[in-house]
Amino acid sequence: MSTQTVIGEGHVERPPPLVRWYAEHRRAVFGTLVAILFLLFWEGLSRGWWADALRPLIGHAADPLLVPPIFISSPSRIAAEAWRMFVVTREIWSDLRFSAMEYALGLGAAIAVGMPLGLASGWYRRLSYAVGPFLAGFNATPQVALLPLIIIWVGFGLAAKILIIFALAVLPIAISAQSAVRTTDARLLKVAHSFGAGEWHLFRTIILPSAVPFLLAGLRLAVGRAMIGIVVGEIFGSAVGVGAMINRSGSRFETDKVFVGVLVIAAAGMLLAELVHQIERRVEAWRPSV
Amino acid sequence: MAVKLEARDIRLEYYQPRTDTRLVALDGVNLTVMDGEFVSIVGPSGCGKTTFLSVVDGLIAATNGRVMVNGRVVSRPGPDRAVVFQDASLLPWRTVERNVVYGLECLGIADAEAKARARKFIDMVGLSGFEHHYPHELSGGMQQRVNLARALVMDPEVLLMDEPFAALDAQTREGMQEELLRIWLQAKKTVLFITHQIDEAIYLSDRVVVFSGRPGRVKEIIEVGMERPRRLTVKREARFHAIEDRIWGLIEEDLKSRIAGDRPPDTPRD
Ligand SMILES: Nc1ncnc2c1ncn2[C@@H]1O[C@H](COP(=O)(O)OP(=O)(O)OP(=O)(O)O)[C@@H](O)[C@H]1O
Ligand SMILES: [Mg+2]
DSSP: OOOEEETTTTEEEOOOHHHHHHHHTHHHHHHHHHHHHHHHHHHHHHHTHHHHHHHHHHGGGGGGGOOOHHHHOOHHHHHHHHHIIIIISOTHHHHHHHHHHHHHHHHHHHHHHHHHHHHHHHHOHHHHHHHHHHHHHHHHSOGGGGHHHHHHHHOSSHHHHHHHHHHHHHHHHHHHHHHHHHTSOHHHHHHHHHTTOOHHHHIIIIIHHHHHHHHHHHHHHHHHHHHHHHHHHTSSSOSSSHHHHHHHHHHTTOHHHHHHHHHHHHHHHHHHHHHHHHHHHHHTTTSOOO | OOEEEEEEEEEEEEEETTTTEEEEEEEEEEEEEETTOEEEEEOOTTSSHHHHHHHHHTSSOOSEEEEEETTEEOOSOOTTEEEEOSSOOOOTTSOHHHHHTHHHHHTTOOHHHHHHHHHHHHHHTTOTTOTTOOGGGSOHHHHHHHHHHHHHTTOOSEEEEESTTTTSOHHHHHHHHHHHHHHHHHHTOEEEEEOSOHHHHHHHOSEEEEEOSSSBOEEEEEEOOOOSSOOGGGGGSHHHHHHHHHHHHHHHHHHHHHTTOOOOOOOOOO
8 A cells, every 4th residue: 555544633644756656657657667578578589588597497498488580680689770770871761751652642542532432421321322332342352452453553653552552541431431420419410400500511510520539530540551551562563662671671581670660660650540649639629538 | 469380280100110110199280379479288208299399390391281380381490490409409519609609600690799699698598607618518407508598599480499497406497487488578489388397388378288198189278368477476376276287187188098008109011
């Protein structure tokens, strides 16, 4: 127990500062601690710390605890490699620029097409009958399998990468937009009708605001799926891009570089998800905070 | 006095595709309301009062029969009518003030004027100071008062009110009743008022319409015939109790026949 109550005097003793600090930052402390332990474990695997420590006890059974860096690299090697790529040779920046551009264009197109399409097909029953089978079929297809087709259509250039990112991101956006409209509170629609709201006004004042949480949830999904597109889209015939760098380094067994690329993408994905989350918090200020 | 509102032989069937059943909510409802009249509707729960109000508002099309307001057939909602909904149905992402101006916004009234008008009615329902609160920050009764202000601010010729005071405590309710009567007298409105509180219906109304159990029909229309303005003390007079007893009797007949349980929806179509 960190707090002590002195019974009878009704006086609560304040816990020592360190305990208080821990109570306030428990989440961060735990997260950091586990992350550090994980990194230590990883470093130890690749440097053979655990294997060396256990060998006197269990002999050769400890050997699997030494994993050569070519398989798993190590935190220190990845850090060194990242330093080199970002600061010394600055080679990764052109890859980042290229991938960021294709990502932005692909995701942007997915939003520009998916949202209006989803909203409209949620609202107009006939349109939903028309596009429903396409959405369902497209959803059942692993979109990356379309890559060869896309290459046949538009070649190996930037357009192919934009298209595959688009294909991956457009569905969660369209489908969430559609269900957003479908689940609009019928009572609010009744209110709007009763006050004589025109169709556009109804859309703007009822449907869109109540759709926002769904739209953002769809966007958050799409942000992650579009990241897959960066790697997959750059598998074939790409000289630049983070995905291409990962593929190239992988085929050369440059594990450190692969990890740098993967971590960069993961970091970008988390950053974007956080951004969407921040937007959610802004837009949803009216929601009860429970 | 001119006829303001006329419902002629209204029949309404709800069709439920899921179970392939039809439910007759209203069957042959006739009602004529004069200009400036205050008419209440009482009746057992589920007898079609809300449904009837929706038909009058033009939200639901009657299966049969027609509603006329000012001699014109109602086919959809219009600015001459405004509804106070049974469940507050506020837009949760709008503050009190922005909820109240909603209808004015639909009419294309300028923001500044709409806000000025809203302020007056927010004040009237006792919510000044809460203009910038969101519905979830209000109590149920407060939300209901926003719902009321949202309809009043429209300044409609016909007010359609669906149990507007049901969520209020007795004191607030009486205050609101008086306020409503004041608006009604002063602005010469026609009011169609649904309530479960028989004393409320009598106190407010010129006539009380008693609906029968489902399918809803007009079972009887009772003239209140008490002078106005009325004081709250009339609720303790003998003639008031006499009317109350009579209405209770009428509703009880229906309740007795339903005591074995609510009538199930009608049988599937053949
Ligand atoms: N949208 C609907 N679809 C199908 N049936 C409905 C619908 N709305 C109402 N009903 C049915 O119509 C009947 C009348 O409902 P209504 O809401 O008009 O009753 P009410 O008199 O307002 O009841 P209460 O006093 O409880 O508010 C009920 O039996 C209900 O089951
Ligand atoms: Mg009702």
